[in-house]
Amino acid sequence: MIWCFTKFEYESLDSLKGMKVALVNDYAYANNLRDYPDMTIVKTLDLPNSFRYLLAKKADVLVADEAVARWTAYGMKIPKGTLHYSKTYFDSTPLHAAVRKDHPEAEKIVSILNNYFKNHAEGKLEALQMLYGLKE
Secondary structure, three states: OEEEOOOOOOOOHHHHOOOEEEEEOOOOOOOOHHHOOOOEEEEEOOHHHHHHHHHOOOOOEEEOOHHHHHHHHHHOOOOOOOOEEOOOOOOOOOOOOOOOOOOOOHHHHHHHHHHHHHHOHHHHHHHHHHHOOOOO
8 A cells, every 4th residue: 555645546666756655674565666766765664654754745655554554544643634545556465374184174164264255354344444443
């Protein structure tokens, strides 16, 4: 997820050309983000520090996981609507679960997990987002 003040929309790494991008030191960003030569990396200590750089206009954008960033912004009492986030994700990582083949209830566990993620997970996630003020 990309956060900023303007109505910036991320499309590709080239979208960040000429921008000051707040990145947390020692965080493993995907898509070789740190290797993109046409942006200026603004090194920060942590996500709240990245938000402070963004709010102080020392960075143009920050890159963060959406749920973590929304929770951090909520905890920092950044008013909703102050920042814009790109609707296009910078990166997406699928969720996988594994069960040992020799577990006596492996098939049952896999079936329960598959059913849950297929039929309930989205609604539960939305309910949690609403509960914690992370849904706009």
